[in-house]
Amino acid sequence: MKKCTKCGLPETYETIEFNQFGICNICLQKDHKDESINWHDRKEMLDDLVAQYKGKYDYDCIVPFSGGKDSTFTLKYLIEQYGLKPLVVQFNHGFLRPQLLENNERTLKKMGVDFITFTPNWKLVKRLMLESLIRKGDFCWHCHTGIFSYPMHIAIKFNVPLIFWGEPSSEYTAYYDYRDDEIESVDETRFNRYVNLGITAQDMAGMIKDDFKFDERDLWPFTYPKTRDLKRLGYHSVCLGSFIPWDVKKQSKEIMDELNWQGDQVEGMPWDVYPYEKIECYLQGVRDYIKYLKRGYSRVSQMTALDIRNGRMTKAEADELVEQYEGKRPPSLELFLEYLDLTEDEFNQIVFKTVVPPFVPDFDNIEDAPKTKDFDTWFRESKV
Structure with a gap:
């Protein structure tokens, strides 16, 4: 696969493009x-x-607020720098880890x-995960949509017009671009552009209606609020x-030092x-594993690329970490398959249909990743 000559991200990376020197966007x-953004002016805008x-x-x-590094820093910054009184809103996707709590x-x-x-209906979550996996090779539709739509509903209910999220998408992708010199709005356009995987809640209701009994109100948390209500x-x-x-x-170190925020091992x-x-979710390892099977890279590549850009890691050091950690089968896959009543072979067949060329996964030669220290505390469907 073609890779960025500077950071090493591959051609299968979402939104990636290369210039004539092989450097990615x-x-x-x-x-x-x-070099070009006037951050003093941006701070005055804030x-x-x-x-x-x-x-x-x-x-x-x-x-x-997930309680991860970005939302924790955002909350801390707004209170300490501006003395704001925020309403903190968490969409619990169902897999929050003990250390995170x-x-x-x-x-x-x-x-x-x-x-x-807010924690949505577990039975509905499982059905949404399966449908999303089958259609998009991404089981996190309920999480993507819930995280970005539920706080907007709360904003309307409590009449709070200002909503602060954490990092902009431009840190990792080009769905939005720092070079546009525009402030990225976290709105319905952004929601439909890449958050909901191209599937609205209404679409999803039609997809699952024949084999899952639900009330249409059950999908409310995953539905973006009506434009007229937001404009009002x-x-x-x-x-x-x-x-x-x-x-x-830098921000992670700050919250660790000042809030005693603790990190965690992620598969x-x-x-x-x-x-x-990404210490929030005990299915994060499965999500990253699926990304590897589909695209030939995972979160290690994404994070080392970020460190290379920030001058904190050499390309050789990054390549060594990628070689050592990426592409291994996470122990949480066992739980995931149990939740959705799938065999690993069925899982592989579903994911294979969404593979992005030129990468081709080798399902027969995949090593197992080690368990995290809290693995045995994670929810097992068989123990209910």
Whole structure:
């Protein structure tokens, strides 16, 4: 496969393009971010935005919150820098890990905030996961849509027009581009562009209606609010990382030092290098494994590419980590197959239909990844 000559991302990476020197558009975005954006002006834009809403509603803003590194930093920054009173909203996808829950409790108590969490119907979640896997080779439709739609519903219910998300998508992809010099809006256009995998909640209802009994109201949390309701609210939904230079490694250290936020081991990731990355979900290993089977790379490639761009890792060091960690079968696959009542062969056949050329997975020669320390605490369907 063709790979970026600078960061090593392959041609199967979403939204990737290469220039005449073989350098990818994601790397070029990083150069623009560092050299061309006036971050002082961006910070003044943030000051003006906050001033527009602060103190005028029951809450100054909504902060969608998983408890991962980005949402934790966002919450901390907004409270400490601006003294905002946020309503913190969590969509619980059903797979939150013990360490993440402990982090949440410490963070929320130390920050002193009001907190709403929502967990959808488990039986419906399983059916949505299966349908999404079959149609898109991505079982996380319920998570993608719920995380980005549910807080918007809460914003309407509580009449809170300002919503702050964390990192902009331009850090990792080119669905939006730092070089556009525009503030990335987290709106319905963005939601439909890549969040919902091209499947609306109405689409999904039609896909599962013949074999799953549900009430149409069950799909409400995954449905983006009506435009007229959002316009009536006068909403402003943005990423904090559009206004300040986003630096995940620096920000992770800050929340670890000041909030006692604890990292965790993630399947298929080098624990000593990335203790902060995607620690929220105990099916993260399966998600990354599917990405590898489809595209020939996984999260290790994505994170090492980011470190190369930031001058924190050499290409040789990155290649060594990719070789050591990527492409291994995660122990959580066993739980995942149990949840969806699939055999591994059936799983492989489904994923194979979504493979992105020129990569071709070799299902017969895949090694097993080690278990994480908390693996035995994860939910087992057979124990219900």
